[in-house]
Amino acid sequence: MLIGFDIGGTKIEVCVLDHDGRTQFKQRTPTPKSYDQFVETVVGLITQAEAQVGESCQVGIGLPGAVSPATGLIKNANCTFLNGHDLQADLAGASGKIIHIANDANCFALSEAVDGAGKDGAVVFGAILGTGCGGGLILNKQVWGGRNAIGGEWGHNPLPGYSAAKDGPVRPCYCGRDNCVEQFISGTGLEKSYTIKTDQKLAAPEVIALMREGDALATECYQQMIDQMGRSFAALMNILDPDVIVLGGGLSNVDELYRDLPQATLPYLFTDVADLCFKKAEFGDSSGIRGAAWLGR
The missing domain is CATH 3.30.420.40 (ATPase, nucleotide binding domain)
Known part of the structure; x- marks a missing residue:
């Protein structure tokens, strides 16, 4: 055992x-x-x-x-x-x-690749979208940590295509760099986006709830995050082209992501058509x- x-x-x-x-x-x-x-x-x-x-x-x-x-x-x-x-x-x-x-994060991805949402894939990327944004890469049901043990550290790449007009002011990251992906596409990132637009602090689930009620600013923050996710996942896919991307963390419970992410990601891919597979983690926490x-x- x-x-x-x-x-x-x-x-x-x-x-x-x-x-x-x-x-x-x-x-x-x-x-x-x-x-x-x-x-x-x-x-x-x-x-x-x-x-x-x-x-x-x-x-x-x-x-x-x-x-x-x-x-x-x-x-x-x-x-x-x-x-x-x-x-x-x-x-x-x-x-x-x-x-x-x-x-x-590698353990999360391995679990989902062995017998979870990614069990049918040879190349599986697990993305944890919680307080921060982590990732793990699994090849043929084995963790790929990489030569420097940073395989999957996707959340600390710079947000692709960042512009102040589209994404708002620069966001410093605790790692010492600016505009890391996790400063935008995480629960914390969504909260920051809402605060920037409204000067009000709400937790990510509250912002999502307002979006579902039709609140204009909350909807704008959600759409901004979806576009940021699309850019970030496209950069990943243009290198790895995984069979499936499994989402975990608090934002993975936002069911609208699985409807909206493929459409948001496709325009940034180096291809005209793509079979995009985003799945919610089967085993959750x-x-x-x-x-x-x-x-x-």
């Missing part, structure tokens, strides 16, 4: 999948605040999970960060106490098991932990 971990800033979730993708065990515990406690907690959860299912399991871990190809150390993790440590080696030494680690488990295949 396969153990998967979903590491967050406030909680650690562990599950066990059998090889048919059925969940045999699930447990959640608060995330410790120190590195040594973290390693001890994860090893304890591995022991508990294996005892529960009665067999030795492969282990995969998904976390919001990455393993540096240069050093083997964790980088860019929001659980900052993990950064600079050889988590893979330390967990392997403490547990006696091989440990697989991947970025949480569970995709991350499922994908972590599938790492151990």
Whole structure:
């Protein structure tokens, strides 16, 4: 069987999948605040999970960060106490098991490519449109992290075709650059667009609700976001031409996206006709932990 971990800033979730993708065990515990406690907690959860299912399991871990190809150390993790440590080696030494680690967006994409919305595709891109905008690339049901472990970091490309007239004022990103894709096509991006137009702060679901009621400014913000998505996905497709793009995160629940995105993307593609396939994640919030488990295949 396969153990998967979903590491967050406030909680650690562990599950066990059998090889048919059925969940045999699930447990959640608060995330410790120190590195040594973290390693001890994860090893304890591995022991508990294996005892529960009665067999030795492969282990995969998904976390919001990455393993540096240069050093083997964790980088860019929001659980900052993990950064600079050889988590893979330390967990392997403490547990006696091989440990697989991947970025949480890659785990999301892997889950959907193995047995979710992208299971019939050889090339699957998973796009998480939530507070930010992340992505993962799966080739033949294997994570493609790339030479520098930045495969799928689509949200930190500059917004294609940006202009102040069309997209509004420059939007600085926490990464130190301006106008990253995630500053526009995310829940946060939609909220910023509405605030710029109205000087009012509303959460993304509230903006969508107003759009559905026919509010003119909310509709304008939605249409602007759809065009920005079209440009961003077209840039991705012109390089990868994936069989399917699976959407996750809060914005993936906006059903209108699946109606409007193909039409918004086509004008920016280097082709006259295209078979565009956008799908909603089949496993939703569970995709991350499922994908972590599938790492151990």
